[in-house]
Each structure stands twice: as C-alpha cells, then as structure tokens.
Amino acid sequence: MTTPISARELGLARCHACELVSQVSAGPAHAACPRCGTIIQSRKAESLARTSAYLIAAYVLYIPANVLPIMRTHTLFGLQNDTIFSGIVYLWNGGSYGLAVIVCLASIVVPLVKLVVLTALVISVRLKALGALTYRTRLYRAVDFIGRWSMLDVYVLALLTSLVQTPAVAEIRPGPAAIAFASVVVLTLLASRSFDVRLLWDAAPAPVGEPARSEQRLASSLYPEGRG
Amino acid sequence: MPDQGAAARISCWRCGAPLGSHHKNRLDRILALVLASAVLWLIGNFAPLVRVNLQGDTVSTTLAGSALALWRSGMEPIAALVLVTAVVLPALYLGTLAYLAAGLLWIEREGRAEGRTRHLPYAGPLLRAAQHAQAWSMLEVFLVGALVAVVRLERVAVVDVRSGLWAIAGLVVAFSTLAGSWHPVGLWARLDRAAKAQ
Numbered sequence A: 001m002t003t004p005i006s007a008r009e010l011g012l013a014r015c016h017a018c019e020l021v022s023q024v025s026a027g028p029a030h031a032a033c034p035r036c037g038t039i040i041q042s043r044k045a046e047s048l049a050r051t052s053a054y055l056i057a058a059y060v061l062y063i064p065a066n067v068l069p070i071m072r073t074h075t076l077f078g079l080q081n082d083t084i085f086s087g088i089v090y091l092w093n094g095g096s097y098g099l100a101v102i103v104c105l106a107s108i109v110v111p112l113v114k115l116v117v118l119t120a121l122v123i124s125v126r127l128k129a130l131g132a133l134t135y136r137t138r139l140y141r142a143v144d145f146i147g148r149w150s151m152l153d154v155y156v157l158a159l160l161t162s163l164v165q166t167p168a169v170a171e172i173r174p175g176p177a178a179i180a181f182a183s184v185v186v187l188t189l190l191a192s193r194s195f196d197v198r199l200l201w202d203a204a205p206a207p208v209g210e211p212a213r214s215e216q217r218l219a220s221s222l223y224p225e226g227r228g
Numbered sequence B: 001m002p003d004q005g006a007a008a009r010i011s012c013w014r015c016g017a018p019l020g021s022h023h024k025n026r027l028d029r030i031l032a033l034v035l036a037s038a039v040l041w042l043i044g045n046f047a048p049l050v051r052v053n054l055q056g057d058t059v060s061t062t063l064a065g066s067a068l069a070l071w072r073s074g075m076e077p078i079a080a081l082v083l084v085t086a087v088v089l090p091a092l093y094l095g096t097l098a099y100l101a102a103g104l105l106w107i108e109r110e111g112r113a114e115g116r117t118r119h120l121p122y123a124g125p126l127l128r129a130a131q132h133a134q135a136w137s138m139l140e141v142f143l144v145g146a147l148v149a150v151v152r153l154e155r156v157a158v159v160d161v162r163s164g165l166w167a168i169a170g171l172v173v174a175f176s177t178l179a180g181s182w183h184p185v186g187l188w189a190r191l192d193r194a195a196k197a198q
Helices: A048-066 A084-093 A097-126 A133-163 A177-194 A198-202 A212-223 B027-047 B063-072 B074-114 B125-138 B137-153 B163-179 B186-197
Strands: A012-014 A022-023 A069-077 A079-081 A168-173 B049-055 B058-063 B158-161
Touching: A022 B163, A048 A084, A048 A097, A048 A198, A069 A133, A079 A084, A079 A177, A084 A097, A084 A133, A084 B027, A084 B137, A097 A133, A097 A177, A097 A198, A133 B049, A133 B058, A133 B063, A133 B074, A133 B137, A177 B125, A198 A212, A212 B125, A212 B186, B027 B063, B027 B074, B027 B163, B049 B074, B058 B063, B063 B074, B074 B137, B074 B186, B125 B186, B137 B163, B163 B186
Parallel strands: none
Antiparallel strands: A012 A022, A069 A079, A069 A168, B049 B058, B049 B158
8 A cells, every 4th residue: 555645745736626636836826727827836825923913803703702692672661671691591581492402603713713723723733743743634525514504693583683673662783793703704704704614634744543443445446356 | 536427426535415416407497497487576576575564564575675665764774775675686697698599599509600719708796796695695584574574564554465565475495495596607618618719
C-alpha cells in the first residue's frame, strides 16, 4: 500500500467551485481556475485571522442577544418584554415541548456550540495539535451543517411582527436583542465558512497512519477484485 | 486517483469524507424540478402564508410582508436578511439553474445538429452563483419558523395556515430533491465536452 500524498505537496489545488484540479504556484499570488475563472487557493486566505475576528465579534454580541428583549408585545394591559429564553419557556408552558426543544437548540445551543467548537478548532490549529484529527474534522462538518438553523428565531420574529399588528388589541415589535441575535447568526455562519478544515491536517506529519478505516475503503474501491 | 466511474465510492484517505462524484446530471429532471419550484415560489411569495384573527381583527402576511414589517419597525438589516435568504436567493438559485440546464441542453443539441462546438456564456460565474445561492437560501428554516409562530399565536388568536405556506412546504421538498439532482462537477464535464471539438 502506497502512502497518501496531499494535493498541496504536489503543487495542486482544487477549484472550490468546479472542482477542477490544477497546478498552482507556491507563492501567495492568486491564480484563476482555467475552467471557470474562480480564484484558486490551496488554503482559504487568512482563514484563522478571519475566523477569529468573526468569532470575537459574535462572542461580544452573544450576551446582548440573550439578555436583552428580542420581542416587545404592546397590549391594552401594558408592555411585555420577551427574551429568547422566555419565548422558549412560553412554548414549553403551552405544552409544545417538541417545538420548545427545537427553538432552544436552534437559538441558544447551536450558536453557543458553534462558537465554542470553532474557537477550540482555531486554537488547536494554532497549537499544531495532532490528536483526534478525524474527530475534529467531523466536528467541524457537523457545526458547519447545523449552523443555518440559528436563523429560526429571526424568521419567527419577522412573522410575529407582521401578524400581530392590531394596535387596539396587541402589537408586536422587535426588541433591541433582534439586531444582536441576527448579527450573531450571520457572524457564526461567516466564521464557519471562512475556517479551512484542511489547516487541521497541515499540522499532521505525512503519512498519517491513523485512519485505517477509510484506508480500507479506499483500498477496496481501488482494487475491487481484492488485489492489493 | 483512478477513474471513479467503475469504483463504488471513494473516500478521503484522511478524514473519510466521500470524494468526488460521478453524478449524472439529468438535465430534463433539473428543468422539470426548476419549473415546478418556480410555480411554488410564485405562490409562496404572492399568496398569504398565514391569516390571524385577533379579537375580530384579521391580518394576513406574505413572505415579503414579514420582511416589510421588520423594515417598518426600524430593523432594516434584519428585514434585508430575511428578504435575501428567503426570497431573493431561492429565486436566484432557480434562475441560474434554469439558465445552465436549458443552455447546456441547447448547446448539446446544436453541437449534434451542426457539429459545431459552443461555449455557454457566463457558465462559470453563474455556476458559482448557484452554489452560493443554494448555501444561503434557508427556506426550510423559515418553514419551521412559521410553524413556531403559528403555535405561539394559536394560544391567543384564531390562526389559519394559507396556501402560501403550503407552497413553501412544497418548495422545501422540491429544493431538497433538486439539491440531489445536480452536481457542478458533472455539469462542468458536459460543458467541457460541448466546447471541445468532436
């Protein structure tokens, strides 16, 4: 069995748009993909700096997003302020346990998990950590995949604001946390998009002996008759 | 890497993620799904989504109407976010895919008839636009958000789910089918073939 070699070691890079593999120069100069014209980079530009910047901004805004009211309901009986958490409690007390859990996951757990996981990944790249590479890669993919669901509360707010517009009875308006929360959502999405998961593996010495499981699968797909 | 056509599935040596794709882009299938989605998009954007009766006062809203309400409340950036992720990008996704699939079908037909080779103009930027639009349109999240809003309002008002929301539900299904029906690698292989001399 031959040892794996990375495209980067061969001076090759894959276009992230059309997936054509082509030769790139070693320097930081931008090369355009010969097929579709997209800028090709062996690694996403300034990945760690960008991800860190988005993360720091998201951490700062995460606090007002959760502490301040996201929704204000004006009724005849006065003003009611709802935070993200009190909205979840409202659903739970109404007996919609499933939805309460979904909203709690989407609005509170997912952004926080995303922030913590991406921070840990950035630190692990900075420290050139070698352990649990496959696990860390999977963690990144999972976080990248679920991130979009934090948008849930933004849509709920938009619909409630547009539907409860009867000043004589009740009127819903977005509160100051709305901007902070929407910013956290967008910033965490940008943070996970700008993180280059291959940076984790750049620290690893080649060849990597660890993932024998996928090695097995590769071998069987290369030699379907059972050779090798 | 050897030719991936015969092998079942190749995974990344290091992390185990599936590598490459020998996905067949059935252009007629893509076009049919795009057409169906376009109809659903129109209904979902122009028909009311939800109607609420709050103590005799009836209010209904559309997709753009929900963004507009945020705009009027002084939350312009969030209104723009809702409008872009739930209205504009789904439309852009459908538009770019329609152009690419129809255009490719056309240049392949022309190529067979006249033996000439053709490039599809703007194929690169439009394919990239389709991929970004796919990644940032979040109709499925909007659908669950609508469900949450309906459940919250049901405790204080009479809530009716209208045709627009059903159209969005259909659009979510169509989009997930569409996502499995096209792959940029396969489209590029065919664009390359159409552009090269026979």
